[in-house]
Amino acid sequence: MNLWHARRSTRxxxxxxxxxxxxxxxxxxxxxxxxxxxGNFLFAGHxxxxxxxxxxxxxxxxxxxxxxLHGFTWLDDLAAVGDGLARQRAQDWTFGWIERFGRGRxxxxxxxxxxxxxxxxxxxxILLLNGQExxxxxxxxxxxxxxxxxxxxxxxxxxxxxxxxxxLTGLIYAGLALSGMEAHVKxxxxxxxxxxAQQIDAEGGIPTRNPEELLExxxxxxxxxxxxxxxxxxxPREHLDAIxxxxxxxxALRHSDGGLARFHGGGRGLEGRLDQALxxxxxxxxxxxxxxxxxxxxxxxxxxxxVDASAPPSGKAxxxxxxxxxxxxxxxxxxxxxVNCGSGATFGEEWRQAGRATPSHSTMGIEGFSSSRLGTxxxxxxxxxxxxxxxxxxxxxxxxxxxxxxHDGYLATHGLTHIRRLDLSFDGSMLVGEDxxxxxxxxxxxxxxxxMDQAKLQGIPASARFHLHxxxxxxxxxxxxxxxxxxxSGEIWVFRFTGKxxxxxxxxxxxxxxxLKPRATKQVVLSCRLLGYATRVSWSFAKAQESPANIRDxxxxxxxxxx
Numbered sequence: 140m141n142l143w144h145a146r147r148s149t150r151x152x153x154x155x156x157x158x159x160x161x162x163x164x165x166x167x168x169x170x171x172x173x174x175x176x177x178g179n180f181l182f183a184g185h186x187x188x189x190x191x192x193x194x195x196x197x198x199x200x201x202x203x204x205x206x207x208l209h210g211f212t213w214l215d216d217l218a219a220v221g222d223g224l225a226r227q228r229a230q231d232w233t234f235g236w237i238e239r240f241g242r243g244r245x246x247x248x249x250x251x252x253x254x255x256x257x258x259x260x261x262x263x264x265i266l267l268l269n270g271q272e273x274x275x276x277x278x279x280x281x282x283x284x285x286x287x288x289x290x291x292x293x294x295x296x297x298x299x300x301x302x303x304x305x306x307l308t309g310l311i312y313a314g315l316a317l318s319g320m321e322a323h324v325k326x327x328x329x330x331x332x333x334x335x336a337q338q339i340d341a342e343g344g345i346p347t348r349n350p351e352e353l354l355e356x357x358x359x360x361x362x363x364x365x366x367x368x369x370x371x372x373x374x375p376r377e378h379l380d381a382i383x384x385x386x387x388x389x390x391a392l393r394h395s396d397g398g399l400a401r402f403h404g405g406g407r408g409l410e411g412r413l414d415q416a417l418x419x420x421x422x423x424x425x426x427x428x429x430x431x432x433x434x435x436x437x438x439x440x441x442x443x444x445x446v447d448a449s450a451p452p453s454g455k456a457x458x459x460x461x462x463x464x465x466x467x468x469x470x471x472x473x474x475x476x477x478v479n480c481g482s483g484a485t486f487g488e489e490w491r492q493a494g495r496a497t498p499s500h501s502t503m504g505i506e507g508f509s510s511s512r513l514g515t516x517x518x519x520x521x522x523x524x525x526x527x528x529x530x531x532x533x534x535x536x537x538x539x540x541x542x543x544x545x546h547d548g549y550l551a552t553h554g555l556t557h558i559r560r561l562d563l564s565f566d567g568s569m570l571v572g573e574d575x576x577x578x579x580x581x582x583x584x585x586x587x588x589x590x591m592d593q594a595k596l597q598g599i600p601a602s603a604r605f606h607l608h609x610x611x612x613x614x615x616x617x618x619x620x621x622x623x624x625x626x627x628s629g630e631i632w633v634f635r636f637t638g639k640x641x642x643x644x645x646x647x648x649x650x651x652x653x654x655l656k657p658r659a660t661k662q663v664v665l666s667c668r669l670l671g672y673a674t675r676v677s678w679s680f681a682k683a684q685e686s687p688a689n690i691r692d693x694x695x696x697x698x699x700x701x702x
Contacts, residue, residue, distance in 0.1 A: 156280060158318045161366040163262040164419070166412055167215030171653075175216060176224050182207040184485035186655050194232040195239055202246065203485075209240075209247030211259040218263050226266055233260070233267050234275060237282045243289075250293045251302035253286050254309025258362070261316050284320065287313040291323045294330065299338060300347065300456075301355050307331040308359040315370045328375055331363060335381035343384035344432030346456035348449070350392040351405030353432065357385045358416045365419065386422035389413060391431040392445065394470035400434065400445040401468065403452065404459030404482045406652055435533060437540045440567025441472040446559075447500075448531045448544050451511050457522040459484070459495075462509035464526050464546045465559045466500035469570060469680060474626040475608040476680070477501050481650035486657060494650050495522075498604060503557060503574040503676070505669075506600040510548030510557070524551065539564040553599060554578045554586030555669070569681040574603050577673040584672055598668030603676055605634070609649045609660040615642075622663050623683070631683040638676040640667040 174181065178190030183203040189196075199205040207213075214233075217225045240247055247256065260267065260283060268276055287310065294306040307327050314323035338345055338356075345353050360382050364374040392400050397414065398407035433449030446467045452460040459482070469477040480499035483490025493499060497509040504510060514523040526546035534541045545558040558575040578587040590599055607613055607624065616623040622634040622644055636642060647662035665676055 155318050157261075157264065157316050158321075159370050160264060160316055161261060161312060161362075161369060163218070164362055164365065164415075165212075165215045165259065165262055166409060166415065167217070167219035168409070169216075169219045171213075172216035172218075172220035172225055175213060176220060176228055181653065181655070182213075184487070184652075184655065193235055195235050205246050206249075206252060209236075209245065210252050210255040211236075212255065214259040214263050214266075218266055221266075226269060229263065229266055230269075230271070234278070237278055241278075241282045241285070248289065249302075250290060250297035250306035253290050254294070254297075254306040257283065257286055257290065257309040257313045258305075261312050280317070283313060283317055287317060287320050287323060291326070294327070299334070300345065301352055301359075303334055304331070304338075304356050304359045307334065308363045311363045312366055315366055315372075324372070328367070328372075328378070331360075332375035332377040335360070335377045339381045339384060341384070342429070342431060343381075343386070343388035346452055347403060347459065348433055348452050348456075349403045349405040349459065350389070350399040350401075350432070350434075351408050353385060353392070353405075354389060354399060354408050354413055354416065357382065357389060357420070358412065360385075361416055361419050382420050383422050386417060386420050387425055388431040389417065390424060391436050392434055394445065394468065394475065395438070395441055395443040396470050396473045396475065398470075398475070401479050401481045402434070402447050402463055402466070403461050404484065406481060430531060435531060435542050435544070437542060437561065437563045437570075438567075439539055439563050439565055442563065442567030442570070443470050444468070444561065444563055444570060446542060446544070446561065448529065448542070450526045450529050450546070451522050453525060454521065457525075458520050460511075460522050461495045461500065462497045462511035462522065462525075462548075463500040463502065464510045464529060464548055465544055465557060466497075466502040467561070468501065471567070471626065471630055471632070471682075472628055474610070474628050474630065476611060476624065476626065476632060477605050478608050478649065480606055480648055482652075483650045483657070485652055486650065490650065490657065498602075499606070501605045503559070503576065503601065503603040505549055505553060505555070505576070506602060508549065508552055510546060524548075537565065538562075549576070550583065550586075552586075553590045554583035554588075556583070569679060571677070571679045573675060573677045575673060575675045576601055576669055587672060598670045601667055601669055601674070603640075603665040603678065605663040605680075606647045606649075607661050607663065609658045611660070613644060613661050613663070615644050632680055633683050634663055634678065634680055636665055636676060636678040638667070639674075640665040640676050 180187045180197060185200040185204050187197050214229055217229045290306060290310045294310055297303040297306040307330050310323050310327040314320045314327060364378060367374050401407060430448050435446040435448040437444040444467055447463045466479055479501055480494050483494035497504040511522045511525040514521040526548040529546045531544040540563050542561045545556055547556050549555040555576045555578055560573040562571045578584045610627050612625040614623055624632045643664045645662050645664050647660045648657035649660045650657050667674060667676060
């Protein structure tokens with residue numbers, strides 16, 4: 140149906156020009172732009188080196204790679220470079236797309252990709268039309284009009300969430316900017332308002348509980364509201380209310396270094412994008428209470444801890460969700476210390492599945508099991524058997540802030556409840572934790588006894604894992620009883636534990652977008668065997684006394700994409 144409507148849209152009369160052009164707001168990466176100019180095409184985890192090759196002549200490794208090309212977000216990167224060669228690449232590849240796919244062919248004719256593409260073409264129209272002949276300009280505006288007509292017909296078929304927000308924002312952009320397309324603005328405004336009411340809850344969260352996806356929705360809503368305002372129109376109340384609800388939630392999901400917590404398929408977010416979005420929103424900073432989008436945030440001094448303190452998404456919203464209940468991330472100043480492995484989606488299906496499992500997160504779990512399981516058959520890819528009860532208590536006292544939470548994700552399989560207590564000192568110099576796996580009720584103990592029988596009374600293996608950021612230099616210390624960790628800032632942290640457990644420093648991976656392969660890192664692993672109805676392990680992360688009290692962390696991270 141998309142391609143049928145795409146071909147029908149080619150019969151419309153072309154737009155003759157811009158009636159209004161929104162100010163470019165998308166952020167590109169200079170380093171990636173330089174790589175594109177040099178012929179290094181890194182998309183969806185695949186690098187193709189093809190200097191002097193037309194973008195659309197590349198051999199496409201997979202559909203995800205091809206879709207990223209058709210979304211045209213790489214125009215932001217070329218615009219960040221902005222020199223003559225970058226402009227030539229942008230023009231050649233854009234007009235090459237019009238020639239090959241402009242008549243309704245190819246995988247780029249989906250509502251979300253079309254909306255994404257329209258926003259970039261309109262944002263960077265000056266770059267694309269600079270020095271072009273009248274025939275080329277006419278082809279450009281004709282294609283914009285055709286894509287707008289297509290989007291006006293097909294946006295309802297976009298999946299709820301980011302795809303539909305992209306489609307509607309692109310339709311608003313095009314309807315405002317192009318002559319003869321004004322009729323699309325009002326229906327798109329109504330559609331966007333309806334999506335805001337349905338997809339964004341009262342606390343400013345979205346069903347997928349993906350922080351980076353929430354940032355994407357927030358950014359699109361701000362772009363649409365700003366474009367409407369600049370054109371002399373007011374966004375609907377539902378639209379503006381959604382922006383006001385999301386802003387404090389995103390602030391709560393941001394670590395002390397400015398990056399987002401990496402949960403449920405989301406990454407840290409493009410550097411600078413969150414700050415720009417929050418500044419553009421103009422929403423006054425206010426304190427949050429409860430669990431913003433199901434996450435708990437502990438903050439003291441220069442230290443932030445963010446915990447997944449709710450059940451994971453369910454149903455269709457769980458296709459990219461992770462079995463990360465009660466997992467934590469810890470950041471000190473500008474330096475992440477404890478992280479989750481992240482989403483492996485750009486590295487293939489095996490890495491994607493591995494990244495969703497509980498052992499890829501900084502929490503305690505039973506070996507060979509995740510706290511939520513992947514479905515099969517009609518529910519393949521969804522999370523099923525998720526925790527049903529996730530009680531949480533938070534407290535703030537003179538000594539610091541604390542969190543006491545639990546989940547029943549192992550109740551059905553082993554009769555066990557995971558209980559995690561966290562205490563962050565008032566100055567942020569120490570995080571003390573306690574993990575307990577306990578069979579509480581009589582029925583739970585019968586299930587545990589059955590699991591013990593299957594283990595031939597040798598105990599059920601369990602581990603508390605703490606994945607470290609790749610830039611943390613970690614080593615076993617004190618005869619294997621502790622782990623010393625040095626951050627690039629010069630801070631030294633020490634991990635210690637009490638209880639019957641074995642401490643090891645094992646290999647791990649850090650999965651992030653924009654790289655060819657997972658980054659090698661390490662994880663602190665506390666292993667034990669569950670022999671009774673309750674097993675408790677206590678541990679702590681503490682700044683060493685020799686750590687400088689006041690650190691000026693001025694070293695810049697290398698933001699060049701791995702080649």
